[in-house]
Amino acid sequence: MFKLAKGRMSIWVVIGAVFFMVLQVIANLNLPNLTSDIVNNGVVNGDIDYIWRVGLKMLGFSLLSIIAATCNVFLSSRASMKLGSNLRDDIYTKVINMSNDEYDQIETSSMITRTTNDVIQIQNVYIMMLRMMLMALVMLIGASFLAYNKNHQLTSIFLVVLPILLIFVGILLYFAVPKFKAMQTKTDRLNRVFREGLTGVRVIRAFRQDQFEQDRFEDANKDFTQNAINVNIIMAFSFPVIQMIMSGTNVAIVWFGAKLIGSQAMQVGNLIAFMTYAAQILMSFMMLSMVFIMIPRAQASAKRIQEVFDLSSELAEDDAPVKSDRALGDHSLEFEHVDYRYANAEKPVLTNVNFQAKSGQTIGLIGGTGSGKTSLINLIPRLYDVAAGQVSLDGNNLKRYGLHDLQDMVSFVPQKAILFKGTLRDNMKFGKKDATDEEIWHALDIAQASDFVRENPEGLDQYVEQNGDNYSGGQRQRLTIARALVKQAAIYVFDDSFSALDFKTDAVLRQALKNDEHMRQSIIVIVAQRIATVADADLILVLDDGEVVGQGTHAELKESNQVYQEIIDSQIRKGDEA
CATH class of the missing domain: 3.40.50.300 (P-loop containing nucleotide triphosphate hydrolases)
Known part of the structure; x- marks a missing residue:
């Protein structure tokens, strides 16, 4: 969690927040002592002037406390909100520059949760640390010291009370922390189901799965809600118990303090001040407990965000990259014995792919569903990296180009x-x-x-x-x-980008591409399901189960390639008979 904050929070803003927090605590710790002076020296002696003088001091310390608290809240909020802003910026930058392999490792719904909810958890904990945790720690130490100075005999009460509080907080943490940690994964699930329902609403309605999806969402929602209710029950239970402990402590202080006053071993004003310090000690302990309960949830969020930053891209760039050239003409693209395998896949999706293309040529890719067409074209702009072999542009391995420069040379139309x-x-x-x-x-x-x-x-x-x-x-x-x-661009890639067009529009569009002067000097790669879309390509690659089982012109493949003939039969001849 602290690793995420490094470099994303202004050290001077944090120092300023801590300074004003210490100033506020000093002012608050002086108030009980001044109250004690008023009672011991002013009220007892009937000295009104003394009461006024000390009262004005108390007013001054109160104003100082208010100003310091305001400045502390402002600076703490500024520091934590800046941290959140920088984290969101860095996560988004990381996501934008991820390779497709990295995208596949974290679900979209989880990525959204990490960018929003998880960042908010870290923001909240940091503002609590700058506002409550440090203040509680300083006040606990300061109030304990001043309470001991007022009467060291009464401080023995804390030797009984604090262990009881410690045991109770330990039990609280034991039950609450797992619930807080589970909140993030349950938020992921809720977001995933809700997102799927939104994006797939037409499919849900078409198949009349409304009730099924409502039940899915209700199940995820109930799971999230029940976990949140359990957390709130635990937290709600803690407050009356802690209040009871504080009240019992005050009763014990008054009981033993009265005996000390009766024996003239303690003044009334000192007892009042001691009770105030006791309240500050117990309140500080309670605030620390609340912060420590929230920290595990923020730590879980920090771990999830760090997982995003730790995703390592295999798309390494050359230390001395080749300068890209977007000028028209004289470009070449070559696949040499290329294999590709998705992460954790049992077998390669592409095996031993070989072909060449030059400026002015159109390359058509055709094959059955799952034959590897999209996987092949994703290698051109290095959305994925080859597992074996080499993809070359203008005679240079793609890995020698800077990613930005390479992708600047490729214009891509996704599926x-x-x-x-x-x-x-x-x-x-x-x-x-x-x-x-x-x-x-x-x-x-x-x-x-x-x-x-x-x-x-x-x-x-x-x-x-x-x-x-x-x-x-x-x-x-x-x-x-x-x-x-x-x-x-030097290369234009169309990933089945004509599938929603009618045959006439498809034909007219492809003819317009051929007639355009710029396109005639570029390499065009077209993935298609229809024979008509690639029939006039200069080179057609026929893919089957990740292998190029044929390449040539339409006329050549029509005569000699069985897979291509089967595609023709399924699309043209059988269609004509129907």
């Missing part, structure tokens, strides 16, 4: 069309911040998206909902293609 909330212009500028409206409209024209964009009177300033939910599937797909085309 799932994703748009971001905002305006259409903002989405189109995602790959090129300084793109002009002319460049954007040109890309929309190629992607066959300009017609429906122009129909909206707001044009490029039209509003885009989260995930592009205000567009149809085909429209989203064309817009994501246009976004990729706005970016000037």
Whole structure:
């Protein structure tokens, strides 16, 4: 937990918070002593002037305590909120730069919980430490010393009371800490079920699984709620017990103190001051107990956040990276005996993949579901790293390029069309911040998206909902293609990005790609399920169970490759007969 705070909190703000906290404690510890003086020297002797003088001192210390407490709260809040802000920034930066292998290690719902709820737990504990824990510790030491000075005989009461409190707090921690730790994993589960229900609401309704999903959520919610109730019951039970111990302590102090006063071994004012110090000692002990109960939950949160930071990427970068070249033409892409295996997978998803592509060529990838098409293209921008063999760009191993430079040379259209909330212009500028409206409209024209964009009177300033939910599937797909085309890249990768398009739009879009001057000087890689989408590619790779079982042109594969013939039969010939 302290490791996370290092470098993320201003040391001067923390020192300032501690300084004002100590000032507040000093002021508070002086008040009982002044009360004792008023009673012993003012009230007993009837000296009104003395009462006024000491009373004004008490007022001064009270004002000092209020000012110091205000400054301490302000600085403590500032330090802890800054820590939370920096943690969220660092987690987000880490997540944005993760490799796909790292993404697979932590669930999305858990990542959200770690960025929000876990960070809040750490914030809360740090503000409690700067505000309550240190104050309780200093006050406990100071009040104990001053109480002993007032009457060392009465301090023996604490030799009985404090062990009782210690045993009770120990029992409290034994039952409460596991419950607090479990809160985070139960929050993960609740978020996961709720997120799945939100994102899959259409599927749930289509299959009439409303009640099943409601039962799932209710089960997770009840589990979380019951755990929270148990925690609150334990905490609620602690307060009356501690109050009873404090009240018993006060009774014992008054009982024995009265005897000391009766024997003239103690003054009345000193007894009043001792009772106040006793209350401060017990209150400090109680505050420390509450902080120590909260620390294990924050420690569990800190461990979960540290797990994110400890995720190590296998995508190492060369110490002297090759300079990337986004200039058009003269680029080459080569796969040499490439194998790839997902983490913890029993067998490779790609085995001995070999092919070459040059600027101006279109490479088509086709094969059955699970044949490794998407895994193969993910190796091009190094979203994953090869397990064996080598992927080269312009004759250099991809590992020799800086990740940022390499991915700057590749424009990628993912299988799932994703748009971001905002305006259409903002989405189109995602790959090129300084793109002009002319460049954007040109890309929309190629992607066959300009017609429906122009129909909206707001044009490029039209509003885009989260995930592009205000567009149809085909429209989203064309817009994501246009976004990729706005970016000037050496390699364009389309991961089954034409699946939601009708055959006519598919054909017109691919012809527009061929006719565009820039695209004719780039390497185009197209993953498709339909033969028609890749039929006119310069080179078609046929994948089956992670292996390239054939490569060539459409005419060549049609005559000689059995897997390709089977795909043709399933899509064309049998369809014609139907």
